[in-house]
Amino acid sequence: MSKNIALITGVTGQDGSYLSEFLMAKGYEVHGIIRRSSVDFRERIAHLEGEPNFHLHYADLSDSMSLVRLVGKVQPTEIYNLAAQSHVQVSFDSPEYTADVDAVGVLRILEAVRANHLEKICKVYQASTSELYGKVEEVPQNENTPFHPYSPYAVAKLYGFWIVKEYREAYNMFCCSGILFNHESERRGETFVTRKITLAAACIAHGKQDCLYLGNLDSLRDWGYAKDYVECMWLILQQDKPEDFVIATGIQHSVREFTILAFKYAGITLEFKGKGLNEVGVCIAGPSELIGKELVKVSEDFYRPTDVVNLWGDPTKAKEKLGWNPMTTSFEKLVEIMVKHDMAKIAADNAAANIRKTNLAEYLEKGIVK
């Protein structure tokens, strides 16, 4: 039997790291694309480096030739195109770059497959998004819900979705989009709202931060666990025929609900008072020094020019055709995992800082450091 060879773009990201682990456990040879950066900081995949079936290559989604060369060299049987400028708010500040990577980047991947005559051999998974539904036209959203993108990020991703569909029909390629709703984890980037909240809850509980500033607390999301979602990416490529799938839990919560639960797992009970920019989250139970303090405030800085506020996915097709269970990790469990991880991280950071302080004091006392 020929070997399964996966090429993952975005391997250093949240999903890329979980997908690498998942595919390696299935016996795949995994190749990942990395970008040159002034600090080589590959925290999420550091544990995989050095594994015989894990290989990293420099390339960039904005550089066609690097992709053509790499696809030719690796001869993948599956490509998972996860690379993207993935932050919606940042897409308002860097719209052209976002379009180059998130829209034209998808085309570059498809063309790299064609340029190497791998259309019949190589399947392509495209990381599409619930942001396509944007200013939503119905709830919950399924594969037939009309798209209404509502940010430069979503508009770029819409191009990615349609070009994948076009290449599937025009060139008979096995390429599909997973329309994934928000999925989070202890590896989530620190500026996405869930991780920003779990880290702040941990810092506040450890006395390292006074207050958390957020934007729209009413925004509703269908949040799942990233580790569960990467299985779907693989399942989508194992079907007999290429199709697009909505991947979601089918359950919706607000940013405010996520915040209350995260602080609860950090040992702090919050009560929200006031409205709009004047809304605050006050500590009503927990460590005595925090009682009565306003620990969460709203800042206009985190409002978006246009915000997507009602995402709620219908995973029926994925359940029926992929046999996928969207409830493997519940919302409550997800928040608990993230807060536990961040409480341990802040405690370890504190301990390391204390050791550094003690060492420095000792050195100063002995006259080693002046």
Ligand code: NAP
């Ligand atoms: P992430 O943590 O932000 O990771 C993004 C990855 O893309 C990183 O590895 C990044 O590399 C890479 N990348 C960015 N620009 C690149 C470029 N020009 N060339 C090559 N690589 C580049 O994102 P994620 O949460 O894992 O999401 C994975 C994909 O799913 C993204 O396409 C995202 O838009 C999409 N998606 C995510 C969600 C979600 O809730 N997480 C939902 C729907 C869709 P560096 O490490 O070098 O920056």
Ligand code: G4F
């Ligand atoms: O966590 P977020 O930044 O994620 P968003 O915009 O939903 O995008 C994520 O999920 C998409 C799938 O739907 C992916 F395609 C995309 O790549 C990314 O992974 O924001 C969630 C909500 C928004 O409505 C935002 O306005 O939370 C609201 N929010 C409120 N305060 C905040 C904040 N978002 C952030 N990042 N920071 C805040 O302080």
